[in-house]
Amino acid sequence: MTVSLTENAPILIKRTHPYAVVAITKHGVQIARTLLKTFQQVDVYYMKKFESGDEQERSIQLFEGSVRLLIPSLFQTYKGIIFIISLGAVVRMIAPILKDKKTDPGVVVIDDKGENVISVLSGHLGGANELTREVAKALHANAVITTASDVRQTIPVDLFGKRFGWEWDSPENLTSVSAAVVNEEQIAIVQESGERHWWDYDKPLPTHIKVYKNMDEAKKANPDAVLMITHRILSAEENELLANGVLYRPKVIVLGIGCNRGTSSQEIEAVIHETLLKLNVSIKSVKAIATIDLKKDEKGLREVAQKYHWQFVYYHPEQLNSVPIDSPSETVFKYTGAYGVSEPAAKLYSGSNQLLLKKKKSGNVTISVGLIKHT
Numbered sequence: 176m177t178v179s180l181t182e183n184a185p186i187l188i189k190r191t192h193p194y195a196v197v198a199i200t201k202h203g204v205q206i207a208r209t210l211l212k213t214f215q216q217v218d219v220y221y222m223k224k225f226e227s228g229d230e231q232e233r234s235i236q237l238f239e240g241s242v243r244l245l246i247p248s249l250f251q252t253y254k255g256i257i258f259i260i261s262l263g264a265v266v267r268m269i270a271p272i273l274k275d276k277k278t279d280p281g282v283v284v285i286d287d288k289g290e291n292v293i294s295v296l297s298g299h300l301g302g303a304n305e306l307t308r309e310v311a312k313a314l315h316a317n318a319v320i321t322t323a324s325d326v327r328q329t330i331p332v333d334l335f336g337k338r339f340g341w342e343w344d345s346p347e348n349l350t351s352v353s354a355a356v357v358n359e360e361q362i363a364i365v366q367e368s369g370e371r372h373w374w375d376y377d378k379p380l381p382t383h384i385k386v387y388k389n390m391d392e393a394k395k396a397n398p399d400a401v402l403m404i405t406h407r408i409l410s411a412e413e414n415e416l417l418a419n420g421v422l423y424r425p426k427v428i429v430l431g432i433g434c435n436r437g438t439s440s441q442e443i444e445a446v447i448h449e450t451l452l453k454l455n456v457s458i459k460s461v462k463a464i465a466t467i468d469l470k471k472d473e474k475g476l477r478e479v480a481q482k483y484h485w486q487f488v489y490y491h492p493e494q495l496n497s498v499p500i501d502s503p504s505e506t507v508f509k510y511t512g513a514y515g516v517s518e519p520a521a522k523l524y525s526g527s528n529q530l531l532l533k534k535k536k537s538g539n540v541t542i543s544v545g546l547i548k549h550t
Contacts, residue, residue: 188248188249188252189218189234189236190218190252190253191218191234192215192216192217192218193216193253193254193255194214194216194217194218194253194254194255194256194257194306195217195218195219195220195249195252195253195255195256195257196210196211196217196218196219196220196256196257196259197220197221197242197245197246197249197256197257197258197259197260198219198220198221198222198225198259198260199221199222199242199259199260200259200260200287201225202287202288202289203221203259203260203285203287204221204222204225204259206259206285206287206289206314207219207221207259208227208233208235209289209314210257210310210313210314211233211235213313213314214309214310214313217257218234218236218253219233219234219235219236220235220236220237220238220245220249221235221237221238222237222238222239222242223237223238223239242260242268243268246268246269246272247272249280250269250272250279250280253280254280254281254302255280255281255282255283255302255303255306256280256281256282256283257283257284257285257306257310258282258283258284258285259284259285259286259287259289260284261284261286261287262284262293262295265282265284265295266295269282269296273296276297276333279296279297280296280297281294281296281297281302281303281304281306282295282296282297282303283295283303283306283307283310285310285314285316289314289316290316290317291316291317291319292307292310292311292314292316292317292318292319293307293319294306294307294318294319294320294321294322304320304322307319307320308320329356329357329381329384330356330362330374330384330402331353332349332352332353332356332402332421333349333353335373335402335421335423336369336370336373336404336423336425339369339370339373339425339426340425340426340462341369341404341423341424341425341426342423342424342459343421343422343423343424344422344423344424344457344459345417345420345421345422346421348417348419348420348421349421351400351419352400352401352402352419352420352421355399355400355419356384356400359381359383360383360398360399360400361383361385361396361397361398361399361400362383362384362385362398362399362400362401362402363385363387363393363396363398363400363401363402364384364385364386364387364401364402364403364404365386365387365388365389365390365392365393365401365402365403365404365405366386366388366404366405367389367404367405367406367407368404368405368406368425368427368460368546368547368548368549369404369405369406369423369425369426369427369549370425370549371549371550385398390403390409390413390416393416394416399419400419400420401416401417401419401420401421402420402421402423403416403417403420403421403422403423404423404425405422405423405424405425406424406425406427406428406456406457406460406546407455407456407457408452408455408456408457409422424457424459424460425460426460426461426462426547427460427462427546427547427548427549428451428456428460428461428462428531428544428545428546428547429461429462429463429464429465429521429524429525429544429545429546429547430447430461430463430464430465430485430521430542430543430544431465431466431516431517431518431519431520431521431522431524431530431542431543431544431545432447432464432465432466432476432516432517432520432540432541432542432543433466433467433470433507433516433517433520433540433541434470434473434475434476434539434540434541435539436473437474437475438473438475438538438539438540439475440474440475440476440478440479440482442475442538442539442540443475443476443479443540444479444482446537446538446540446542447461447479447542449537450532450535450537450542450544451544454531454532454544456531456544458483461483461485462485462486462547463480463485463486463487463488463524464476464479464480464485464486464487464488465488465489465490465520465521465523465524466487466488466489466490466516466517466520467489467490467491467492467495467511467513467516467520468489468490468491468492469511470489470516471487471489488520488524489520490519490520490523492511492512492513494519494523495513495514495515495516495519495520495523496513496514496519497519498518498519498522498523498528499528500514500515500518500519500522501518501533501534502515502534503515515534516541517534517541517542517543518530518533518534518543520543521543521544521545522543522545524545524547525545525546525547525548526547526548527545527546527547527548529546530543530544530545530546531544531545531546532544
């Protein structure tokens with residue numbers, strides 16, 4: 176298929192892979208064709224005048240006209256774009272369509288000899304740095320990455336805990352805190368919950384970064400910036416310490432839930448919000464809803480789990496009965512085969528017999544709250 180690129184004309188993009196490769200020179204086309212063999216996660220686009228005859232067979236997409244007109248469609252379609260075009264030209268072409276580092280795709284540039292692979296845009300959030308490394312390996316080329324946290328091998332503030340699913344609660348400070356980290360200012364990390372093996376490098380944590388057990392210890396150290404990892408909703412005084420800080424929400428909360436058949440998602444969601452608020456727990460730290468297998472098709476529960484992108488887990492009655500609970504119910508056993516639902520489900524998923532909330536009945540919903548502990 177050949178796409179004719181003209182002003183204001185619709186451009187048809189056929190995406191089959193997460194990344195696009197774009198070439199406009201004879202040598203660039205050869206590099207793109209090589210990359211198609213060795214990387215296998217790319218859709219290739221190049222100019223029709225370099226057609227070899229096997230493009231349809233190899234799903235290569237040809238175009239005629241200015242490559243500048245193709246770029247907006249690629250930006251909307253692909254996770255990352257690899258240009259075999261000069262860096263300056265790429266910068267000029269993408270500049271008018273850049274929006275935000277949270278939404279822009281990763282952009283990588285390869286020189287016309289295929290010697291250097293350069294991370295240009297969205298190195299962290301857009302994945303350009305990792306894409307650069309992978310493409311460089313495929314081409315046996317040099318990976319050029321200039322992101323300070325990667326070069327210095329320190330904490331990438333905007334990616335901290337991302338592989339565990341941690342979420343930011345204060346993204347407005349990402350830039351200033353990142354600067355403090357790479358400039359080797361005094362950094363306090365306060366971790367109350369979440370995965371502990373977040374340091375990836377085969378060397379000690381830099382001396383300007385220190386880990387504290389709680390906010391009081393960190394406050395005494397008078398740090399320049401703070402990284403706070405907790406499921407708790409902070410007090411006003413604690414939030415003062417985050418004037419130059421980023422708050423991360425680890426996925427450590429499990430909601431054990433039982434409900435009457437046909438309970439609406441609105442009622443279930445309202446009970447969840449009310450319960451977490453009373454416990455001073457952030458809803459961003461919820462990882463899963465756990466229940467009994469009789470409820471695996473309960474519409475209200477599934478709708479809530481889907482809305483918040485939570486895991487939806489259910490257990491057989493025998494599994495639930497294997498967990499000790501405070502008040503086994505003969506009535507619940509009569510209808511479900513289990514002596515309890517919310518409490519044992521929360522204990523099973525969290526791996527702990529100590530819950531933040533053992534059990535609360537509210538209307539048609541019974542809820543228990545567990546905390547997943549990482550050591």
